[in-house]
Amino acid sequence: MKLGWTGIALVVFGACGAAGENTLPSRAPLPPIPLHGMWRVAPADAVASPPAAVPPDWAEFVTPGAHGDGSNTWFWFVRDVDLGTQATDRVVLLRLESACFLCEVWFNGRRCGEAIGGYAPLEMDLTSAATTGINRLMLRLGSWVTGATNRYPAPDSLSMSHANHRVGLWQRAEIVLKPPIYLDEGAVLPSVEHKRLRIEATVVNTLPTPQKGQVVAIMHEQVATSNAFALGEAVFALPPIGFETQAGGRQEVVLEADWPDARLWWPHDPHLYALRIELRPGAPDAADRSDTATLRFGFREVRARGADLLLNGQKLVMRGTSMTRYASLNLSKAEARANLQQNLAWSRGNAVRLHYDPMEQYVLDAADELGVLLLVQSPLLYTIYNERRRSFWDSAQDQWLRYVRHSRHHPSVIVWAVANEGTFNDYGISTPWAPSRRFLMEMAHKTRQVDPTRPVTSSHDFTLGGASDFFDAVHAWGFETDQAFPKSARQWQCFH
Numbered sequence: 461m462k463l464g465w466t467g468i469a470l471v472v473f474g475a476c477g478a479a480g481e482n483t484l485p486s487r488a489p490l491p492p493i494p495l496h497g498m499w500r501v502a503p504a505d506a507v508a509s510p511p512a513a514v515p516p517d518w519a520e521f522v523t524p525g526a527h528g529d530g531s532n533t534w535f536w537f538v539r540d541v542d543l544g545t546q547a548t549d550r551v552v553l554l555r556l557e558s559a560c561f562l563c564e565v566w567f568n569g570r571r572c573g574e575a576i577g578g579y580a581p582l583e584m585d586l587t588s589a590a591t592t593g594i595n596r597l598m599l600r601l602g603s604w605v606t607g608a609t610n611r612y613p614a615p616d617s618l619s620m621s622h623a624n625h626r627v628g629l630w631q632r633a634e635i636v637l638k639p640p641i642y643l644d645e646g647a648v649l650p651s652v653e654h655k656r657l658r659i660e661a662t663v664v665n666t667l668p669t670p671q672k673g674q675v676v677a678i679m680h681e682q683v684a685t686s687n688a689f690a691l692g693e694a695v696f697a698l699p700p701i702g703f704e705t706q707a708g709g710r711q712e713v714v715l716e717a718d719w720p721d722a723r724l725w726w727p728h729d730p731h732l733y734a735l736r737i738e739l740r741p742g743a744p745d746a747a748d749r750s751d752t753a754t755l756r757f758g759f760r761e762v763r764a765r766g767a768d769l770l771l772n773g774q775k776l777v778m779r780g781t782s783m784t785r786y787a788s789l790n791l792s793k794a795e796a797r798a799n800l801q802q803n804l805a806w807s808r809g810n811a812v813r814l815h816y817d818p819m820e821q822y823v824l825d826a827a828d829e830l831g832v833l834l835l836v837q838s839p840l841l842y843t844i845y846n847e848r849r850r851s852f853w854d855s856a857q858d859q860w861l862r863y864v865r866h867s868r869h870h871p872s873v874i875v876w877a878v879a880n881e882g883t884f885n886d887y888g889i890s891t892p893w894a895p896s897r898r899f900l901m902e903m904a905h906k907t908r909q910v911d912p913t914r915p916v917t918s919s920h921d922f923t924l925g926g927a928s929d930f931f932d933a934v935h936a937w938g939f940e941t942d943q944a945f946p947k948s949a950r951q952w953q954c955f956h
Contacts (some may be wrong), residue, residue: 547592768956
């Protein structure tokens, strides 16, 4: 399955700039600096510059969480971050797994860019604004209502900021300090059929000179922790591969090897591995300039073959119900685990549909550990039936693909759904002439490009003009009770 390294997002609308142009050796890899905790918050104007100093009457607010007062749609979030002496010769990256909804970033008074956050992760480069010691991070967050009616006509996950104009940070938030040559996005592609593992990685060189080195990948047993995981015993290593990047360039590298005795991930045996990938520069004067990335994955393979859905080559039937949380948030893996277990106890199934809500990584982490099978839907609903604006669809697609790229290492995710009833008219019928249909077809194809290892559908939109991997019918029309000639099939025949 393809994926991005834990904590890495791809789309940036602006940046403070690249790392400083120097060739001094960097120190050993550093742990990320967590940003959750106490922030100062206050209502904000949509266009005014941030204040030079934080007024004493600004309220205190603890993240993770969502904030709102029921009337204002823009808020300042500010806190100080101590980088010590660690920012020297480092690339300083801000990584937020959620920033609701619009996010503008200032670091030490310098504007570093803006992005549509919502449920999708984002990353911004703070390097040129960073300094040693105390640094001030300021975010201007705008709610979904502001975005939908003003600058960005794009959807948010409805459970996040739609209620009461809320904004906030409710998933992982951190600053990472990388050496000037570092690992960026990557992918893990296990093949159960061929008993083989393939890893793709990207090496980023921010220096003004070409750089050489080696990439090493080692598989470990994983040890689950409260909200993450730790590395256990090393069990498998891929042959290392060399790299050579141009000045200021990027290079893709591929490591692969047979792994015939890998333990598979199953719902009844949700075994997980931890991948540690290391970048080792080859220059004699840069022996300590290294980088590492870790992520957790399951060795498993999903595919649709004819009328069957297969997991590790065996026919799979997903049985379950929806989990719709509306205005609630999962602020920890323990909370997500409890919600999933409650849902499964009620349905007595093995699967959960994340109903028009691509939920937090905590939910996906918990499902990985529990062996829960997930169908993950984007937040697009029947309300987009008549949506024709290209700007809307570009923004919606951008958010969704960032989420897919960031979440594709989770073995619990079995099916991606680009919408829920996205072609339904006012009479509750999916129609081939829906204005939304061509955009959803495009979104399905691009989802498959980002993650070709999973089936893609649009829930209850039948075949979506051939873009869906399933005949996706809504059960309310009696598909499960009319055995002789399913009503859903007749409905599809009439309109498609």
